[in-house]
Amino acid sequence: MNFEHETLVAFSKSWGLFYLIGMAIVVVVYTFWPGNKKKFDHAKRAVLRKEDRP
Amino acid sequence: MAGSLTGEERRTCLLILGVLALCALGIAVPGRWDPIGVHGLMVVLLCAGAAGYLLLRLNVPEPSPEELSGYYDAPIKVGVGLTMAWAIFGMFVGVWVAAQLAWPDLTFHQAWSSFGRLRPAHTTGVIFGFGGNALITTSYHVVQRTSRAPLADRVSPWFVLFGFNLFCLLAVTGYAMGLTQSKEYAEPEWYADIWLVIVWVTYFVLFLRTLARRKEPHIYVANWYYLAFIVVVAILHIVNNLAVPITLASAKSYTVWPGVQDAMVQWWYGHNAVAFFLTAGFLAMMYYYLPKRADRPIFSYRLSILSFWGITFFYMWAGSHHLHYTALPHWVQTLGMSFSVMLLVPSWASAGNALMTMRGAWHKLRDDATLRFMVVAAVFYGLSTFEGSFMAIRAVNSLSHYTDWTVGHVHAGALGWVALITFGSLYTLVPSVWKRQSMYSNALVELHFWLALSGTLIYIFAMWNSGVIQGLMWRTYTENNALAYSFVDSLVAMYPYYIARTVGGFLFLLGAIVGSINIWLTVRRSPASQAAPGVYDRPHDLDPTPNAAE
Amino acid sequence: MPEFFHRKIERTAIGFVVAIIAAASVGGIVEIAPLFTIDETVENVADMRLYTPLELAGRNVYIQEGCYACHSQMIRTLADEVDRYGPFSLAVESQYDHPMLWGSKRTGPDLARIGGKYSDVWHAAHLNNPRDVVPQSNMPAYSWLARTPLEVDNLGHHLAAQRAVGVPYTDEMIANAARDALGQATPDSDAAFSILDRYGEETQVSAFDGVATSVTQLDALIAYLQVLGQMTDAAYLDTAASELPPDAEDRDVTQAEEERN
Numbered sequence: 001m002n003f004e005h006e007t008l009v010a011f012s013k014s015w016g017l018f019y020l021i022g023m024a025i026v027v028v029v030y031t032f033w034p035g036n037k038k039k040f041d042h043a044k045r046a047v048l049r050k051e052d053r054p
Numbered sequence: 055m056a057g058s059l060t061g062e063e064r065r066t067c068l069l070i071l072g073v074l075a076l077c078a079l080g081i082a083v084p085g086r087w088d089p090i091g092v093h094g095l096m097v098v099l100l101c102a103g104a105a106g107y108l109l110l111r112l113n114v115p116e117p118s119p120e121e122l123s124g125y126y127d128a129p130i131k132v133g134v135g136l137t138m139a140w141a142i143f144g145m146f147v148g149v150w151v152a153a154q155l156a157w158p159d160l161t162f163h164q165a166w167s168s169f170g171r172l173r174p175a176h177t178t179g180v181i182f183g184f185g186g187n188a189l190i191t192t193s194y195h196v197v198q199r200t201s202r203a204p205l206a207d208r209v210s211p212w213f214v215l216f217g218f219n220l221f222c223l224l225a226v227t228g229y230a231m232g233l234t235q236s237k238e239y240a241e242p243e244w245y246a247d248i249w250l251v252i253v254w255v256t257y258f259v260l261f262l263r264t265l266a267r268r269k270e271p272h273i274y275v276a277n278w279y280y281l282a283f284i285v286v287v288a289i290l291h292i293v294n295n296l297a298v299p300i301t302l303a304s305a306k307s308y309t310v311w312p313g314v315q316d317a318m319v320q321w322w323y324g325h326n327a328v329a330f331f332l333t334a335g336f337l338a339m340m341y342y343y344l345p346k347r348a349d350r351p352i353f354s355y356r357l358s359i360l361s362f363w364g365i366t367f368f369y370m371w372a373g374s375h376h377l378h379y380t381a382l383p384h385w386v387q388t389l390g391m392s393f394s395v396m397l398l399v400p401s402w403a404s405a406g407n408a409l410m411t412m413r414g415a416w417h418k419l420r421d422d423a424t425l426r427f428m429v430v431a432a433v434f435y436g437l438s439t440f441e442g443s444f445m446a447i448r449a450v451n452s453l454s455h456y457t458d459w460t461v462g463h464v465h466a467g468a469l470g471w472v473a474l475i476t477f478g479s480l481y482t483l484v485p486s487v488w489k490r491q492s493m494y495s496n497a498l499v500e501l502h503f504w505l506a507l508s509g510t511l512i513y514i515f516a517m518w519n520s521g522v523i524q525g526l527m528w529r530t531y532t533e534n535n536a537l538a539y540s541f542v543d544s545l546v547a548m549y550p551y552y553i554a555r556t557v558g559g560f561l562f563l564l565g566a567i568v569g570s571i572n573i574w575l576t577v578r579r580s581p582a583s584q585a586a587p588g589v590y591d592r593p594h595d596l597d598p599t600p601n602a603a604e
Numbered sequence: 605m606p607e608f609f610h611r612k613i614e615r616t617a618i619g620f621v622v623a624i625i626a627a628a629s630v631g632g633i634v635e636i637a638p639l640f641t642i643d644e645t646v647e648n649v650a651d652m653r654l655y656t657p658l659e660l661a662g663r664n665v666y667i668q669e670g671c672y673a674c675h676s677q678m679i680r681t682l683a684d685e686v687d688r689y690g691p692f693s694l695a696v697e698s699q700y701d702h703p704m705l706w707g708s709k710r711t712g713p714d715l716a717r718i719g720g721k722y723s724d725v726w727h728a729a730h731l732n733n734p735r736d737v738v739p740q741s742n743m744p745a746y747s748w749l750a751r752t753p754l755e756v757d758n759l760g761h762h763l764a765a766q767r768a769v770g771v772p773y774t775d776e777m778i779a780n781a782a783r784d785a786l787g788q789a790t791p792d793s794d795a796a797f798s799i800l801d802r803y804g805e806e807t808q809v810s811a812f813d814g815v816a817t818s819v820t821q822l823d824a825l826i827a828y829l830q831v832l833g834q835m836t837d838a839a840y841l842d843t844a845a846s847e848l849p850p851d852a853e854d855r856d857v858t859q860a861e862e863e864r865n
Contacts, residue, residue: 005641009385012634016389019630020367027363031356040355043272047200047345053124054202054269155711158735158742168744170670232668236703265617273617281617282624289629298768300761306664308762310769313698315639317706322632330628366624370631376708379680381695386635393631452682456710529684537687541713546740 056111058121058128059208064108066209071108075101081245084303089231090245093224093305100220125198127487129211131577133191134484136219137476138570140187144179145563151176152559156552166230174229174241180468181239181331183222188476189335190215190257193280195483196342197261200277201268210260217253221246233305237320239327240294244307247295254288275358279338282366286330294323314381322373329369332467336475337365340408343479344428348418353410357403364400368393375446378455387448394446398439405436423496423503427478430507434470438463453529458551459521462514469510469562477502477569484573489583494575498568505565512558520551649696652836654773655828656803657759657785658819660766662828665821666705669746676707677716677832690717691839700771700835712743717833727826728813749822750813756782777802789823790816806834 030036056064075098082094151172154160161168194211198204205211225242228234234241242250261284265273297307311319345352352358374382374390409432412419419426441463445454454460481499485492493499527547530538655663666672679685681692693716698704722730726737731749734741759781767773777784784802787795788809796809808830812823833839 005638008638008641012638013385016371016630016634023363023367023627027360031359039272040359043270043274044351044355046270047274047276047342048349048351054198054204154744155742158744161744163745163747165748168669168746170673170744173670173673229670234667234670236667236670236672236705238673238708262617262621273620278620281621282628285621285624286628289625293632298765300758300765304758304761306762308765308769309703311702311704312770313701313704314695315636316702316704317698318636318639320704322636326632363627366627367631370628371635372631374635377706379682380678380706381693381698383639386639389635452680455680456676456708456714460709528688529682531684537684541688542738542740545712545742549742552742 055128055132056108057114058117058126060116060122061112063209064112067212068105068108070209070213071101071105075105081303085305088304089228089233090243090303090305092231093228093245096224096227097220104216124204126205126208126211127195129205129215130191130194130483130487133187133194133215134480134487134573136215137184137187137191137480138566138573140179140183140222141473141566142563142570144176144181144184145559145566147172147176147179149556149559149563152552152556156549156556165232171229171232171234174234174238175226177239178222178225178229178241181327182225183219185332185336185472185476186218186222187215188339188480189280189283189331190218192339192343192479192483193261193335195487196274196276196338197264197280200270200274200342201265202270203264203267206260206263206267210256214253214257214260217249217256221250221253224249228305235295235297235307235309237294237309237323239324240291240320243305244295244297244299245305247291247297251288251292254284254291258284258288274342275352275355275362276338276341278362279334279341282362283330283335283338286326286334286366290323290326290330294319317377317380318374318382318386321376322370325373325376326369328467329365329372332472333369334365336472337404339475339479340404340428340432343475343482344408344425344432345411347422347425347428347478347482348412348415350411350415353407353413357407361400361403361407364403365397368397368400372397372446375451376455378448378451391446391448395443398443401439401443402436405432405439408432408435423499424478424481424493427474427481427503427506430503431471431474431478434466434474434510438467438471441466453525454521457521457524458517458548459525462517462521465510465517466514469506469513473562473566474506474510477506480569480573484576485580485583488577488580490576490580491583492580494572494580498572502565502569502572505561505568509558509561509563509565512561513555514558516551516554516558520548520555523547523551649699649836649838651838652696652699653804653806653831653834654700654771654777655831655835656788656799656807657756657763657777657781658754658788658824658827659831660762660828661754661756661759661785661821662824662826663705664762665749665825666828667703671715672705672707674707674709674711674743675713675715676710677714678706679714679716685714689714690833694839696838697833697836700766702766702769702771715829715832719830719832719834724810724812724826724830725814727829728822731822731825746822749825750815750820752821754785754819754821754824756785756819759785774802785824786819788827789819 059067078094078097078101080094082091082098085091085094150160151169154169154172158169165171194205221242224246228242228246233243235243240247261281265277265281296310298310299305299307309316341352341358371393372390374386375394376390378387378391380387409429412429419429444450445459445463454463481493484490524544524547527539527544528541532538677693679689679692686692693706697716698706728750730737731746733745733747734743735745760778763773763778763781767778780798780802783795784799787793787797787799788807789812790796791809791811799809800807808827810827810830812826812830813820
């Protein structure tokens with residue numbers, strides 16, 4: 001590995017944070033996307049249905 | 055067991071056993087002067103035993119077409135038995151080592167029974183033996199039900215289940231012979247680690263193939279947690295266990311990581327084993343069995359998604375809080391501390407989600423001890439994640455680290471969260487899989503609950519006290535700026551708490567024994583379920599409350 | 605767009621797996637990657653010793669008996685720890701440790717600088733039955749160590765494996781590993797002199813368990829315990845501990861350390 005230690009540390013300290021923010025935005029958009037509501041409601045109730053056979 | 059497999063599948067099993075036995079022989083012969091030879095021989099004998107069992111049953115009738123198209127529950131039934139067997143073994147060793155700290159001569163002057171060798175047998179027995187079997191068993195159950203599809207094939211579930219138990223067996227017998235890598239919660243030596251990788255990849259493929267066959271459009275959130283558990287544990291296991299054996303005929307190996315890197319890799323592994331082994335997988339249980347038992351949907355599905363990604367993302371950063379004030383660079387410690395505190399958000403979101411699911415149905419807890427197991431588990435989950443974030447703060451950690459406080463914290467999670475959610479899930483699963491009306495005795499479930507709860511409370515209060523006293527004694531100065539207490543002074547102060555802890559652990563063990571007996575009686579004695587499908591796993595004495603709130 | 609992306613991820617569980625790996629692995633990569641270049645920042649210590657074959661074997665006995673479950677080898681940068689155990693541990697001191705044995709629990713005291721604090725005789729008696737010398741101790745008795753001969757024939761393989769993971773053992777050290785192990789525990793033998801050439805004048809040659817005619821696991825373990833904290837003087841060169849007022853509110857001496865740098 002030919003990276004300078006300082007470069008790696010700087011990269012870790014900054015890009016890790018940007019990654020976190022980007023990731024959070026994608027997850028929140030997905031979770032609250034109006035089109036997904038029906039699917040989630042279905043999944044939420046589906047576990048309670050009978051389950052004797054596939 | 056054999057009766058649930060077709061003739062061809064039985065022959066496939068024999069082939070796998072043959073190949074495994076040959077590999078084991080390849081280790082046993084060159085390693086005959088080394089403990090690795092004992093393990094090779096052990097595997098050869100186990101394979102021979104399993105092959106003999108199958109050969110004697112080659113003529114047992116094959117399963118009917120109707121059985122073949124249904125859910126495949128036979129491995130689940132065996133998995134429940136293995137889970138409870140490891141629970142009793144692991145907890146018994148736990149009580150024993152706890153007692154050794156108060157009465158050190160309980161080693162009886164044998165090498166295999168000294169604290170340093172028994173302690174990993176306890177941690178492996180409960181984390182991997184009990185916890186791991188519970189995870190594999192319930193994941194087989196949950197993935198089939200939520201996907202409305204049977205397991206993708208009928209041989210690999212057995213391979214995964216028995217292969218994993220073989221790993222646990224190699225681990226525990228290895229410790230008795232003095233084989234250990236000294237990496238906490240990753241003690242087994244290189245050949246056992248390679249074997250676990252093979253088993254784990256099979257598990258991963260089985261799980262993905264089953265999900266791909268699903269009839270539901272969406273993958274239920276419980277399966278997300280199981281999947282994260284399988285995937286991330288594989289990554290952690292491989293990275294932490296990279297090692298060079300001294301020869302291929304020897305069990306001993308040296309890790310490739312030196313000093314500081316090794317410490318960081320080890321605690322990155324150690325902490326994430328807590329996250330993805332002891333949290334993600336058990337949250338999967340909570341998201342399926344709690345709504346099922348309470349007969350109400352989870353409070354907020356969206357919240358469960360947010361907390362899933364929060365936990366998956368944040369946990370990986372938190373490991374370095376195990377190394378505060380050490381030779382690890384300061385910025386890495388600070389990162390670990392910050393993310394540990396942020397972790398509280400998704401953790402409490404999960405615990406809150408579970409508790410809010412019970413809103414309007416709290417009265418069910420009065421009569422249904424199974425449901426109470428799971429709800430109390432969610433409370434302990436909330437408490438121990440709060441405690442964990444708190445202890446990750448550098449100033450707090452300077453007091454708590456190296457003391458019994460950490461041990462108490464771990465057991466608040468392990469007993470209060472992991473074990474209680476497992477027992478609650480098993481009491482829901484067992485009547486369902488064996489098609490019984492309910493558990494054999496509700497009174498025994500009730501007894502188990504109170505034994506487990508009182509054992510946990512005694513244990514963690516004892517350890518909180520001893521840990522804080524220890525930490526304070528170590529840092530107390532006299533007026534003359536000299537240390538006030540010698541190390542032995544602090545040890546002497548611990549004895550009462552070590553005895554109390556042993557009592558708490560013993561009560562918890564007693565509860566697990568009661569639970570095992572109850573499960574055994576349910577399988578043997580309980581009347582078969584007469585009720586309409588889907589209702590059998592609900593206790594009959596409870597009124598079915600309509601879901602008004604939803 | 606994100607919605608389309610996520611639908612796709614969900615339909616194929618494989619995509620979902622990739623998402624999990626992407627979310628989970630970044631924390632580990634970001635934190636651990638810079639540690640591989642950390643040796644650029646750690647000053648090279650000229651006097652850093654290697655474990656002799658006997659000490660390495662003793663380290664393996666320490667591992668085999670699970671000593672790390674109750675004893676740490678990591679003195680933190682806290683004033684009370686420095687007062688109790690000695691200068692705080694430096695990264696360079698575990699440079700050649702595969703694996704590290706920092707530990708996580710102190711049921712017994714820290715051992716990072718135990719070397720030289722007690723005599724060989726004390727260690728032998730203590731390991732045989734700790735309550736003979738410390739009546740209140742709850743440490744197990746390791747009486748079988750004195751009766752178990754040390755396996756020395758494969759020590760060359762041990763050293764070779766250590767070299768494969770980065771510890772600079774020479775061919776000569778590997779070839780003479782078994783002889784050196786016997787020599788270190790047998791004072792006044794020929795082998796005892798050649799080990800000083802290979803591992804330095806600081807190497808302690810002793811009968812360790814008091815019996816010079818045989819080499820046991822107890823010899824190896826005591827040899828290892830006696831070098832803990834003695835591998836380099838780096839930690840003693842400038843320690844800040846005594847310069848801090850003992851009643852300082854924050855007993856963290858890291859800051860003092862940073863200022864010095």
